[in-house]
Amino acid sequence: MPIQPTTNIWHNGNLIPWDKAQIHVMSHVVHYGSSIFEGIRAYTQGSAASIFRLPEHMLRFEQSGKVYRMPLGYSVDQMCAAVVSVVEANGVAPCYIRPVAFRGYGEIGVNPLKSPVEVYIANYPWGKYVPGNDGANVCISSWNRLAPNTMPAMAKAGGNYMNSQLIRMEAEANGYDEGIGLDVNGYLSEGSGENLFLVRGGTLYTTPLANSVLNGITRDSILTLAKQLGIPVVEQAMPREMLYICDEAFFTGTAAEVTHLRSVDRILVGDGTMGPITKALHDEFFAIVNGTKPDRYNWLTPVNVRAAEPVGA
């Protein structure tokens, strides 16, 4: 889906017009992928709007910068306020929010430290990410996820998404909705832009951080909800065949939200429909973000945007 431009983009402390948010072709990031970013959703609750887990996203943003020795120059609180300001200035909800920081125009050597850090925050309407209302048909990719001593998976860095692009392109070229990467040892890791959960015998399983996964904020939310709903939760390394013999499986992510897997490598997951545990978690997640149940974990940051704006869902 093409990006739908809004009016303003936040850049290093100021709101600038969407079309002026440009960089030089000789910027460090263009050549070496030296960026970090976040993806955040704002939801509507009736006529109100709020941002889902904003401080957690901006903390991960700061920590991605820390891994890459890229100080952002703004505290987490300041960046949360910046996100609110751009969302309110653009007046679009629901929406997707994209903070990005990168090494800009300075030097062209690989060492990024002499190139300035630029921080931008954009937001725009955005709909469903993983296709398939009846669940996603996915494959195990021939591409592995990043080995732990090559690219740090816990940093949400632009360069990591070259690997994600290979996984996603291969999956779509072969007629699947999405691909799942194995880690360097052949254990399940995650989708190109989603964390992975499965259900077997009433227990919820997900892959741990040591299997080269992003520490997803939706993943954390689902783990929290599962514990509260009394669903047993296990984080452990798993072989790929767990996906073939499990009862239910689903992806989580800001973009994918909670998307159940219909099949893996053309093998039906359960009977292919959304299973009861997935549905319980899915419904609880959407009840909170859509405001039909109380925000008992303080996950929502209100924004002063009327919810009647057009969206591109």
Ligand SMILES: Cc1ncc(COP(=O)(O)O)c(C=O)c1O
């Ligand atoms: C590789 C990868 N894994 C997992 C996720 C899910 O993370 P979150 O729930 O924080 O969006 C994402 C999306 O950001 C991702 O790109």
